[in-house]
Amino acid sequence: MDIVLMGVPGAGKGTQAAKLENTLHCKHISTGDVLRAEIASGSSLGKQIAGIIDGGDLIPDEMMVSILKNAATGTDKGIIFDGFPRTVAQAEMLNNMLGQLGRKLVKAVMIDLSEEAAVKRLCARRQCHLPDGSVHQIGPDFSPEDCRAQGGSLFTRPDDTPEHIRHRLSVYHQQTQPVADFYKTQGIYAQVDGDKDPQQVFAELLAVLQA
Ligand code: AP5
Ligand code: MG
Numbered sequence: 001m002d003i004v005l006m007g008v009p010g011a012g013k014g015t016q017a018a019k020l021e022n023t024l025h026c027k028h029i030s031t032g033d034v035l036r037a038e039i040a041s042g043s044s045l046g047k048q049i050a051g052i053i054d055g056g057d058l059i060p061d062e063m064m065v066s067i068l069k070n071a072a073t074g075t076d077k078g079i080i081f082d083g084f085p086r087t088v089a090q091a092e093m094l095n096n097m098l099g100q101l102g103r104k105l106v107k108a109v110m111i112d113l114s115e116e117a118a119v120k121r122l123c124a125r126r127q128c129h130l131p132d133g134s135v136h137q138i139g140p141d142f143s144p145e146d147c148r149a150q151g152g153s154l155f156t157r158p159d160d161t162p163e164h165i166r167h168r169l170s171v172y173h174q175q176t177q178p179v180a181d182f183y184k185t186q187g188i189y190a191q192v193d194g195d196k197d198p199q200q201v202f203a204e205l206l207a208v209l210q211a
Helices: 013-024 031-040 044-053 061-072 088-100 115-124 144-149 162-186 198-210
Strands: 002-006 027-030 079-082 105-112 127-129 135-137 153-155 189-193
Touching (some): 013 198, 027 061, 031 061, 105 162, 144 153
16 A cells, blocks of 8 residues: 655654554655655765755755655555655656556545644754664654663754744645645545644544545
8 A cells, every 4th residue: 555645844744654654564755764864874965965955945856756766666565655746746756656666556645734833843843863873753752861861862953943944834835735636636635634643643544544
């Protein structure tokens, strides 16, 4: 079962994708995480990417699709796409790519959240970088004390400043919002209320996916 999770920055795509990955035993591909891993590797591609992503703009479609293809091939599990597609061109390329791999999207789910709530969440977001390279969200399941106890360091994403958050939201409205109409036309669009407790959002998401 291949699924796309959509929503404004901070809607909870990453939070819900991690829960779905555990429950449905799918593969979670967050294009943001893939890009940040490339930056962390220190490669020249990573340096190029950092200049774009830290300012809140989108990586060019062709570059994104080739990065995604590497991440999506070689698995027989269902895939949860988190943060991809972000443009209608990417949505078309994803359909082509999945077709070539003999796969198909079954649902594209919008996690609906107001801008105001998204800004509040992103301004408060803290993360923990552990020595093994993994990144954990600070929240009910992982506290700053857990982070320190495991030798990790707390950090804020460079694109989580108020100025960059506003820019990301405007990029979202201009370039990503039309993707919702693309999936409505394809008859696979669904929506859940993202402004609830994460467990409630998850229950709604599961219901939509199993409908
Ligand atoms: P990406 O990493 O995908 O960032 P984003 O879309 O801006 O979304 P976030 O990861 O900030 O939010 P999220 O929806 O995952 O929410 P989360 O679960 O973390 O992309 C970053 C950048 O990479 C882009 O700006 C672009 O430059 C580039 N990029 C990525 N994909 C690309 C593509 N396809 N093409 C081109 N460029 C691309 O939750 C947020 C916070 O809220 C957390 O603190 C969390 O604990 C909290 N929270 C979650 N759910 C709830 C809830 N229900 N109630 C209360 N708090 C909650
Ligand atoms: Mg995310």
